[in-house]
Amino acid sequence: MSNGFNKADKTLLIVFILFLGTMYLHLCYPHSLAVDGLLFASEAALVGGIADWFAVTALFRKPLGFPYHTAILPRRRDAFIKASTFLVQQEFFSRRKIFNHLERLHIMPMVMNWLKKPAASAQLTSKMVDYVRDFLLHQNTEQQARVLAEKVRESLARVEPEDFFAMWGGWLRKTGKDKEFVMRVASYWQQQAQGDEARKQIQQMLEAYEEEKIGENPLARLMAGFAQAIDLINYEEAAALIQQQLLVMLQELGTRDSQLQQDILHLFYEKAEVLNQDAQFHQLTHELKDSLLRDLPVESAILQMLAHLQQHFLEDKAREVDPLAEHMPALRSRLEELIGEEYERTLRLLERDENLRAILGSFLYDVIARTALHAQALIGVIVRDVLLRLTDEQLNHLVYDKVEPDLLWIRMNGSIVGAGIGLIMFVLLHIAGV
Incomplete structure (x- = not known):
């Protein structure tokens, strides 16, 4: 209740002052009819104002300490709380009003319009990615490793080595x-072929080749010694020339789309295709594949990878960091892309299929209605608990603040109506000659 001097109090004070003034005039002019009428009216107005002040105040506290049938709201707070709870549950949130309000709502158009918003799409996609991430984090790594290893072996078992090599060549x-x-490769060998050390190795290879061809043949040794004596064969110069030609060839081989590079690659793919059709190579690759499928520690490798991944992800979550964005942004982007594509496909399906929209709308209507009905009891409990925690003074303020203007006008109307009735009674009594 207001602690200030409100307009009803001011009105009552003015009426009291008016009553004192008319009383003084009555003492000065005891035979004045107008003064008597004014005194009668002011007296009635004062009585009416005081009576209504008493009545309004008695609703919330004991006016002037009067104990009988006053402070009605604090004394009846249990009944008031029960009535308020019942009002909220049965009137504001009644089954009829809930269903009538839901029937006026066009749920599916509202949902569709919201789902089409870019912000909603981005938010839902991000939430789905987080859900997938958290779901994977809380799975059994050993079971996942066994399942993934089995899938890997099944996939490898279905792959024919010839098809794999052809696919690998096409990818290259x-x-x-x-x-x-x-x-x-050309760049590496170009670095190796440069310098004096490489030239000396080439020279040693030429000399070794000479020794191999000459062997123990005396005539060949004689002719070789004669050629070296007249400088017909100079292995140092030959090594330098070979080194120079080799560097030129490697440089051309390392140049993108050069003729030598194209010839080498063409020859490689041609021989690889021939080799891929060879029966012995076919048998060898199948034996190698079977051996790998049997001996490769796929389970342990996947288990170790998943364990480390799970550990790092949990540590990042503890630091409130998105582990996918932190360590595998490409994977998160790909997941968002895939989920976003499915999201758009679902929206298009909903737009085209009227029957699906009707089924989904009925489901949403049923969920919302059941949720609202369950919330009916919860709202009553909340209202009751809140009101029970209020003190008497707080409860008075809660009610009074909501109806204060009306209560003030009730008090002022008491003075106004009292003055009017007093004036009418004075006139009637004067006419009757009393």
């Missing part, structure tokens, strides 16, 4: 990795 050509590999 499509991506240009074959050219990069040749360029890397």
